Amino acid sequence: MFSKACEYGIKAAIFIAVNSSEHRRVSPKEISEEIDSPQAFTAKILQALVRNDIVQSVRGAHGGFEIEKDKIATTKLSQIVFAIDGDNIYKGCGLGLHTCDENHPCPVHDKFKVVREELREMLENTTLEQLALDIKSGVSFLKI
Amino acid sequence: MFSKACEYGIKAAIFIAVNSSEHRRVSPKEISEEIDSPQAFTAKILQALVRNDIVQSVRGAHGGFEIEKDKIATTKLSQIVFAIDGDNIYKGCGLGLHTCDENHPCPVHDKFKVVREELREMLENTTLEQLALDIKSGVSFLKI
DNA sequence: TTTATTTCGGATAAATTTATCCTATTTATA
DNA sequence: TATAAATAGGATAAATTTATCCGAAATAAA
Ligand code: FES
Ligand code: FES
Numbered sequence: 226m227f228s229k230a231c232e233y234g235i236k237a238a239i240f241i242a243v244n245s246s247e248h249r250r251v252s253p254k255e256i257s258e259e260i261d262s263p264q265a266f267t268a269k270i271l272q273a274l275v276r277n278d279i280v281q282s283v284r285g286a287h288g289g290f291e292i293e294k295d296k297i298a299t300t301k302l303s304q305i306v307f308a309i310d311g312d313n314i315y316k317g318c319g320l321g322l323h324t325c326d327e328n329h330p331c332p333v334h335d336k337f338k339v340v341r342e343e344l345r346e347m348l349e350n351t352t353l354e355q356l357a358l359d360i361k362s363g364v365s366f367l368k369i
Numbered sequence: 370m371f372s373k374a375c376e377y378g379i380k381a382a383i384f385i386a387v388n389s390s391e392h393r394r395v396s397p398k399e400i401s402e403e404i405d406s407p408q409a410f411t412a413k414i415l416q417a418l419v420r421n422d423i424v425q426s427v428r429g430a431h432g433g434f435e436i437e438k439d440k441i442a443t444t445k446l447s448q449i450v451f452a453i454d455g456d457n458i459y460k461g462c463g464l465g466l467h468t469c470d471e472n473h474p475c476p477v478h479d480k481f482k483v484v485r486e487e488l489r490e491m492l493e494n495t496t497l498e499q500l501a502l503d504i505k506s507g508v509s510f511l512k513i
Numbered sequence: 514t515t516t517a518t519t520t521c522g523g524a525t526a527a528a529t530t531t532a533t534c535c536t537a538t539t540t541a542t543a
Numbered sequence: 544t545a546t547a548a549a550t551a552g553g554a555t556a557a558a559t560t561t562a563t564c565c566g567a568a569a570t571a572a573a
Contacts, residue, residue, distance in 0.1 A: 253549095253550080268550080268551085268552095269552090272550085272551065272552075275550090283549085283550080284550045285547095285548065286546095286547065286549060288550060289549075289550085290550085
């Protein structure tokens with residue numbers, strides 16, 4: 226469904242959000258350990274999130290990654306997915322036609338668009354804050 | 370969402386179904402032209418569909434691919450997807466945890482499973498026959 | 514039985530995704 | 544100002560997916 230890069234990106238963002246809400250910056254090392262992902266690869270993905278203004282980075286000693294408090298509440302899952310995987314997952318044709326077009330639909334168009342639309346809404350209606358809250362309370366988990 | 374192989378497999382199966390319903394066998398060449406896919410790669414995918422008893426092949430002169438009449442009506446999209454991509458798409462964890470487990474959920478589990486379940490139902494409730502019918506009547510298209 | 518036609522299947526190559534490594538750059542602090 | 548700690552980013556490698564090529568095997572028909 227999502228690429229590995231996107232999975233790591235989502236989990237990393239959640240972990241950073243959890244820590245930022247407690248005013249703690251975290252390193253790629255700590256992040257990759259907590260979300261069970263390859264460290265250097267995760268660092269690359271973090272750079273993409275920084276460039277897309279989803280997380281903030283502070284270089285140098287005592288640096289690390291953080292998310293501004295108000296961004297934790299406003300950042301949607303859709304923004305993270307878009308930053309890493311683009312919007313093909315909730316815009317593209319399920320059977321790979323060049324464009325998903327009502328006037329030139331593929332065989333699964335009508336049925337597929339319902340699922341895709343539900344995915345899009347889910348991604349757009351889910352904030353980092355909601356997800357971070359469940360991690361904090363021990364209801365959900367980032368690894369294993 | 371689906372792999373290229375799976376996209377080609379679905380489109381190929383639909384094209385074969387359309388032709389089998391008119392008692393015409395088709396070759397990988399014809400199939401790949403009609404669904405706009407690489408021929409040799411498509412041939413490999415067809416072999417997988419044959420091994421999974423979703424399409425039938427007839428070797429030698431006047432051979433080609435076909436689908437038994439009653440199979441056109443009974444074959445579900447889910448069977449094709451399973452034969453090529455496996456069941457991870459509607460069973461696996463959206464964030465890549467080893468298993469999707471109610472008792473050890475990832476942060477998106479509750480929201481994701483709704484989407485995934487809808488996808489699963491869609492795939493299980495869609496038959497080759499329905500899809501082939503729309504192609505025949507010119508309502509849907511296999512390429513461009 | 515030979516020939517033409519067609520799928521099967523192994524080997525290989527290209528492209529993309531995933532992952533690692535190493536150095537440069539930035540920053541706090543001693 | 545020197546040093547240590549930390550992210551940034553380029554180069555490269557490994558793994559997977561996508562794609563191509565070619566000969567073997569099967570089959571119908573001449
Ligand atoms: S055209 Fe294929 S999903 Fe819309
Ligand atoms: S645990 Fe991630 S989707 Fe169920």
